[in-house]
Amino acid sequence: MAVYLDYNATTPCAPEVVEAMLPWFAERYGNAGSAHALGHLSDGAVVAARAQVAALLGADPAEIAFNGCGTEGLNHAFRGVFEAFPGKRHFVTTAVEHSAVHAIAAWLRHQGAEVTVLGVDGQGRLDLGAVEASLRPDTALLSAMAANNETGVLFPVAELAALARSKGVLFHCDATQAIGKVPVDVRAWGVDLLNLSAHKFHGPKGVGALYIRRGVRLKPFMIGGGQERGRRGGTENVPGLAGLGRASALAAERLPGMGRVAALRDRLEASLLGAVPGMRVEGAEAPRLPNTSLLSFQGLEGEALLLRLNQAGYCVSTGSACSTGQREPSHVLRALGVPPDFARGTIRVTLGHPTTEAEVDGFLQVLPGLVAELRAQDPFAR
Ligand code: PLP
Numbered sequence: 001m002a003v004y005l006d007y008n009a010t011t012p013c014a015p016e017v018v019e020a021m022l023p024w025f026a027e028r029y030g031n032a033g034s035a036h037a038l039g040h041l042s043d044g045a046v047v048a049a050r051a052q053v054a055a056l057l058g059a060d061p062a063e064i065a066f067n068g069c070g071t072e073g074l075n076h077a078f079r080g081v082f083e084a085f086p087g088k089r090h091f092v093t094t095a096v097e098h099s100a101v102h103a104i105a106a107w108l109r110h111q112g113a114e115v116t117v118l119g120v121d122g123q124g125r126l127d128l129g130a131v132e133a134s135l136r137p138d139t140a141l142l143s144a145m146a147a148n149n150e151t152g153v154l155f156p157v158a159e160l161a162a163l164a165r166s167k168g169v170l171f172h173c174d175a176t177q178a179i180g181k182v183p184v185d186v187r188a189w190g191v192d193l194l195n196l197s198a199h200k201f202h203g204p205k206g207v208g209a210l211y212i213r214r215g216v217r218l219k220p221f222m223i224g225g226g227q228e229r230g231r232r233g234g235t236e237n238v239p240g241l242a243g244l245g246r247a248s249a250l251a252a253e254r255l256p257g258m259g260r261v262a263a264l265r266d267r268l269e270a271s272l273l274g275a276v277p278g279m280r281v282e283g284a285e286a287p288r289l290p291n292t293s294l295l296s297f298q299g300l301e302g303e304a305l306l307l308r309l310n311q312a313g314y315c316v317s318t319g320s321a322c323s324t325g326q327r328e329p330s331h332v333l334r335a336l337g338v339p340p341d342f343a344r345g346t347i348r349v350t351l352g353h354p355t356t357e358a359e360v361d362g363f364l365q366v367l368p369g370l371v372a373e374l375r376a377q378d379p380f381a382r
Contacts, residue, residue, distance in 0.1 A: 001314045007291060007315055007352035008149050008177060013243065014202040021204065021248035024152045024239035031382040032236040033227065036191045049245030050364060056248040058185040065210045066241055067222075070176040071100045073195025076232070078104045081141045081193075082113060083219035087152040088140035092116045092131070094155075095335035096124060096148050098174060102331065120335050124153035131160060135167040142171050143284045146178035146194075150332040150348055151283035152292025154182065161164040161190040170216065180251035180353075181258055181289045193259055198240070203247030204352070208242035221370035229271050244315065254353055255266050262290030264360050268349065269293055277369040280342055281305040282333070291351040297371055299378065300345030309347070310371045314363055317348045 004012075013021075024045060030038025032046045046066075054061040067073055078091070078101075092107055093101055095117050103111035105115040116134045118260040121127055126144070135142060142164040144155050157173050164171035172193040175184050180201030186194055192213045211230065212218055224233015269281050278298035297305065302318040309316055338346070351360070 001193065003362060004313050004315045005349050005351060005355070005363065006315045006317050007355075008152075008348065009201070010199045010205065011202045011352055012354070013204055014247065014250055016250060017243045017246045018202055021239040021243040024049040024242050028238075030238075030240055033225070038176045041349065042236070043229050045242050045245075046236050049241040049248075051381050052071050052245035052248045053196075053208075056179070056252050057196075057211055058187050059211050060120065062229075063186075063211055063214055064235065064251055065212055065228045066244070067195075067210055067228075067232050068206055068237075068242065069208045069209050069300060070098070070174070070195055070197030070200070072221065073176075073197070073217075074100050074174060076099070076210050077143065077193045077195060078108065078220070079139065080218035081170060082111065083107060083215045085140045090116070090136055090139040090307075091141050091143070092118065092134045092139055092169075093143045093227055094120065094145070095124060095144070096120055096151075096153075096332045097145055098149060098176070101143065115285070120153075122337050124148060124283040124336050125286050126155060126160075128159060128163065129155070129162040132163050132167075135164065137168075138197065139167065139169045143174065145180065146288045147175075147292075148283070148332065149177045149296045150330060151213045151286075151291075151336070152176075152177075152289035153283040153351075154289065157189045159190065162194075164192075165178060165190060177289065179201075180247075180254065181256065181291055186211050186213070186283075193218070198244040198247050201247055201251045204240050204243040207237055207244045209244065235309045249326050257353055258290045261355065262355065263272070264355060264357065265291055265293055268351075268360050268364065269295075271364050272367060275364075276371050280338075284336045284340060291355075293346055293349045295349060296333075296342035297345035297347075298342050299337050300371065300374055302344060302346045304374055305345065305347055305370060309366070310376065312366050312370065317350075317379075318346060360375070 028041050030042040032042040050061040050064050053064050059187045170192045173191045175194050176197045179196045194211040197208040272311040280295040281298045333343040
């Protein structure tokens with residue numbers, strides 16, 4: 001079996017999560033909207049899942065709208081605000097958001113909106129002064145991620161939310177990578193909207209949620225049969241939601257275990273920095289997720305290193321999974337201003353709750369040799 005070090009791309013469903021989902025496929029198959037016993041059973045599962053997600057976020061269950069994925073939550077937040085506030089046509093977001101946000105920004109511009117994209121410094125940090133200066137009376141929404149999927153850099157969500165509130169602007173947070181890795185508390189942070197995706201924290205793929213603070217006016221993204229209090233139509237994915245609920249409870253239980261993961265990640269980085277010349281850890285000086293290492297090797301092709309690691313039995317990624325296969329450095333590396341001879345040789349190593357000491361040791365034994373081999377093959381490499 002290969003060693004999986006790509007936990008920001010997706011995670012395996014925890015056995016507890018699979019167990020929680022199983023009864024809702026074939027045995028308890030009722031439609032949660034049906035007015036009979038089987039329907040009531042399913043509705044009970046949806047109610048329980050909503051309470052579990054709300055507990056994880058410090059929200060009220062009525063503020064949780066279930067959906068199909070992180071991308072859907074992003075669409076609902078941006079497009080829901082766009083439609084609800086026709087008098088406000090300015091949006092603000094950052095250069096390092098997930099590519100889905102940049103695609104939605106392009107759509108907004110096509111609809112006539114103006115989108116300001118804030119840059120970051122060389123460590124992936126925002127300038128709060130620039131954020132404040134960007135907010136205007138016609139700004140509908142400020143959207144910033146809690147944690148970056150490539151670098152793991154954490155944005156100061158509470159400060160950003162407070163800035164937005166002081167200017168009468170709604171604040172949305174993409175917490176897709178933060179859940180299960182750092183504490184997330186919608187009240188302490190003061191966010192208006194926040195989205196998450198179950199498959200990033202040992203839940204099933206194709207299930208997510210959008211936190212909509214009570215009182216926030218938002219147009220539905222999926223118009224349909226009135227499910228989710230009219231916020232998202234479509235028959236509820238009861239097995240998926242049971243899995244999301246269990247994964248949410250598990251994420252809260254396992255959060256203290258992230259200290260162990262952080263120690264493993266720190267050891268991995270320190271060991272590689274000592275063993276491999278011409279290597280950088282991107283975003284290392286900024287507050288980061290405990291599990292994420294974005295490593296850049298001067299004069300290497302990240303894709304080539306990924307393939308060699310794959311042959312050696314290690315699964316990693318080059319930047320975000322969505323940009324795998326593209327030769328150009330990702331938009332995040334460009335936003336950080338990583339020099340091109342490093343940016344092309346970047347791999348993302350992300351650990352998870354199941355990662356062991358032995359797995360990291362094996363990786364540390366293999367990687368320096370592969371880097372040296374690849375560099376030896378390229379006469380222009382460092
Ligand atoms: N936002 C961030 C920060 C992500 O890392 C991802 C997935 O990679 C998404 C959004 C999209 O989530 P999903 O795959 O559930 O659509």
